[in-house]
Amino acid sequence: MGSRKAWWRAFETRDALASALAATVADQLRAAIEAKDGATLAVSGGTTPALFFDALSHKDLDWTKVVVTLVDERFVPPASERSNERLVREKLLRNEARLARFVGLYSQAATVDAAARQAEAGIALLGPRLDVVVLGMGADGHTASFFPDAPNLDELTDPPQSRLVMSVDAPSGGEPRITLTLPLLVGAGLLALHIEGEAKKDVLERAMAQAAPRLPIARVFDAASAPIDIYWAP
Numbered sequence: 001m002g003s004r005k006a007w008w009r010a011f012e013t014r015d016a017l018a019s020a021l022a023a024t025v026a027d028q029l030r031a032a033i034e035a036k037d038g039a040t041l042a043v044s045g046g047t048t049p050a051l052f053f054d055a056l057s058h059k060d061l062d063w064t065k066v067v068v069t070l071v072d073e074r075f076v077p078p079a080s081e082r083s084n085e086r087l088v089r090e091k092l093l094r095n096e097a098r099l100a101r102f103v104g105l106y107s108q109a110a111t112v113d114a115a116a117r118q119a120e121a122g123i124a125l126l127g128p129r130l131d132v133v134v135l136g137m138g139a140d141g142h143t144a145s146f147f148p149d150a151p152n153l154d155e156l157t158d159p160p161q162s163r164l165v166m167s168v169d170a171p172s173g174g175e176p177r178i179t180l181t182l183p184l185l186v187g188a189g190l191l192a193l194h195i196e197g198e199a200k201k202d203v204l205e206r207a208m209a210q211a212a213p214r215l216p217i218a219r220v221f222d223a224a225s226a227p228i229d230i231y232w233a234p
């Protein structure tokens, strides 16, 4: 705990990053399938993952044994342009990866909290540990839906938190959200952080240099027991 170690993997282009990250993730999924006949992968939404999703969707592995889920989701139906489920269905669950099973976080519940509890029941069935988690990061240092202004940020990022999935209603997040909590994310067999551009690199370097983990992304590094793989391209 508290090692704040990382492997920086810097690439000249975003395409090169996408193919390297896809190769690593595919290898990890194959290893999990080999070891226990099934694999789980949690991916982030937003704009960054599209090239990576495309590269991964072409990987040759037994996708029928892979469950794909989300690190976090906006509380909007899958038809919305803002839906991470929509992004994953359109960009990742195609080509070879069309055979994967998808477990989403959104449901048409009356409240975002009820939807989070429903999502938690589905996530709990995936087992105590995810095989692969790929995080993104915003320029404000948020990751997953751990926004700096989330009223429940301390709960979401509490290392002994027993909840696997929680709702978040942060002013900077736009709509309310549903997110996996910190212990589930940092317990993954492979934890990668995918960021692009100089601005995010600066934010991350500053976050990692902080003595106290103020920015949400720094809390992830502090809680991770193994070094996090940072995939970066300009």
Ligand SMILES: O=C(O)[C@H](O)[C@@H](O)[C@H](O)[C@H](O)COP(=O)(O)O
Pocket (backbone or CB within 6 Å): 044, 045, 046, 047, 048, 049, 071, 072, 073, 074, 084, 135, 136, 137, 138, 142, 143, 144, 145
């Ligand atoms: O649904 C989401 O918004 C995310 O999962 C979120 O944590 C994302 O990874 C960052 O906001 C980075 O987003 P961009 O890739 O769009 O910069």
